[in-house]
Amino acid sequence: MAGIAYEASIMPLKVLASSGGGTVADIAEAIKFAADNGANVINMSLGGGGASSMMEEAIKYAHNKGVVIVAAAGNEGRNSASYPARYPDVISVAATNPAGDKASYSNFGAGVDISAPGGSAEGKGDSGKIIQNTINPATGESVFVGFPGTSMAAPHVSGVAALIRSTGVDTPDEIRDILLQSARKVEEDHLNHFGSGHLDANAAVQLALKGKITFNDFFRWLRKSGYLNLGFWIDGGAVALLPKLAMVLGSYLLAWFLRNYLPVTLGLNSGLILGSSGLFFLQGLYWFDLPQWPMRLFGSSLPELGNVVFGNANLNPLFASALIPFILVALLLNSNLKWFAIGSSIGVAACLGVSAFADPGIWLLGSGAIARSYLIVNAMLCLGLAYIASQKAPQRV
Amino acid sequence: MTVIGTIEKKGFGFGTWALVTDDGTTYELKDPVSELQQEGLKVEVKGKIRKDIMTIAMIGAVLEVESYIVL
Numbered sequence: 033m034a035g036i037a038y039e040a041s042i043m044p045l046k047v048l049a050s051s052g053g054g055t056v057a058d059i060a061e062a063i064k065f066a067a068d069n070g071a072n073v074i075n076m077s078l079g080g081g082g083a084s085s086m087m088e089e090a091i092k093y094a095h096n097k098g099v100v101i102v103a104a105a106g107n108e109g110r111n112s113a114s115y116p117a118r119y120p121d122v123i124s125v126a127a128t129n130p131a132g133d134k135a136s137y138s139n140f141g142a143g144v145d146i147s148a149p150g151g152s153a154e155g156k157g158d159s160g161k162i163i164q165n166t167i168n169p170a171t172g173e174s175v176f177v178g179f180p181g182t183s184m185a186a187p188h189v190s191g192v193a194a195l196i197r198s199t200g201v202d203t204p205d206e207i208r209d210i211l212l213q214s215a216r217k218v219e220e221d222h223l224n225h226f227g228s229g230h231l232d233a234n235a236a237v238q239l240a241l242k243g244k245i246t247f248n249d250f251f252r253w254l255r256k257s258g259y260l261n262l263g264f265w266i267d268g269g270a271v272a273l274l275p276k277l278a279m280v281l282g283s284y285l286l287a288w289f290l291r292n293y294l295p296v297t298l299g300l301n302s303g304l305i306l307g308s309s310g311l312f313f314l315q316g317l318y319w320f321d322l323p324q325w326p327m328r329l330f331g332s333s334l335p336e337l338g339n340v341v342f343g344n345a346n347l348n349p350l351f352a353s354a355l356i357p358f359i360l361v362a363l364l365l366n367s368n369l370k371w372f373a374i375g376s377s378i379g380v381a382a383c384l385g386v387s388a389f390a391d392p393g394i395w396l397l398g399s400g401a402i403a404r405s406y407l408i409v410n411a412m413l414c415l416g417l418a419y420i421a422s423q424k425a426p427q428r429v
Numbered sequence: 430m431t432v433i434g435t436i437e438k439k440g441f442g443f444g445t446w447a448l449v450t451d452d453g454t455t456y457e458l459k460d461p462v463s464e465l466q467q468e469g470l471k472v473e474v475k476g477k478i479r480k481d482i483m484t485i486a487m488i489g490a491v492l493e494v495e496s497y498i499v500l
Contacts, residue, residue: 053483053485080484081479108489
């Protein structure tokens, strides 16, 4: 059994007696303690009593220290969240039953920010409730039991807050905004049963990652694109490694840009690889008694096809241009492979752009300013082509 | 304050003892003595509301029992 943010570390602070109640003074003290000792998210599956300046001050203190604070809206089935959920710096969580409707006991209305699974006692046995590992206060033993309640809904939100925090978003207000914005909206919610809607962990993390270049994201992309294998690192030395790396990086950045700002789908990555660098490590592979040109073929990017296959170091101006991407896009725009064509176009743009600066040698055009301008102009043409084609191909696959 | 109602066990956490009045208001009983831990018992409770206490059950105001009469 795994929880939502199962790699998060838990800082358990006991504020309630075995009877299930505790004083505001103890709870406020624990909030300050958590904030002073590095907590990133505070979950409070508790509530009741009245407004308290001591509690409000502790919450403000933790919030100002960058802590996300989540609390249960309460189980009175009434219109308004309980304290501490209703303090403005606290994310107040209502509970849904297994069908996604408001759980009968859940508070709603004023102060509810979002809803999450709280389970329902009306289900048979534990099936409708939220299973958890806890301590039975009567015996002191560790037990797995199902409980219903907004107390169970709140930690779902705290877990997703931790996931968002792990993407590098670190202010409580930003994390709150991401949680609320990414929630699945509920139509016809006149009584505010659900706040911003149903908690959506996947959408929240996607939204948090949007616009972020992260180490994890880059490596995920490398692995998906086939760049993360031993052959790459060993045989890569046989060809010009630095410009190739620049091409990989260039196409990653373009792919990242596209993924965030354009509708993107499968096929794009393989097009990017073919267009930018090919499976270039193959170029350095030699096999006894076998012709090497097939390796050079598969190891070539589109712009290199005109020369590498024939063992020539200078680019062929016909291949190292917007011509092939243009033909690909024209042929494939209305087929399933259009994203492959768009990816190729961007990849070629990356390849030509890097070649323009690293090694602008072209057959017939030399390696000076003319060749350089030729490559840059064609790189721009390829980018423009990819952009126009992506606008004309709105469906996702 | 004095509250007249029926004792119920609410299924939040490992179970919480509540006093429910005829008009449906629910009070969470703070540490009730064993005689009050009987479902369906009709009682008149004298006590006070503890506004300084929060609970995991969150079913209503916390009522600290000072004295009671079984009806």
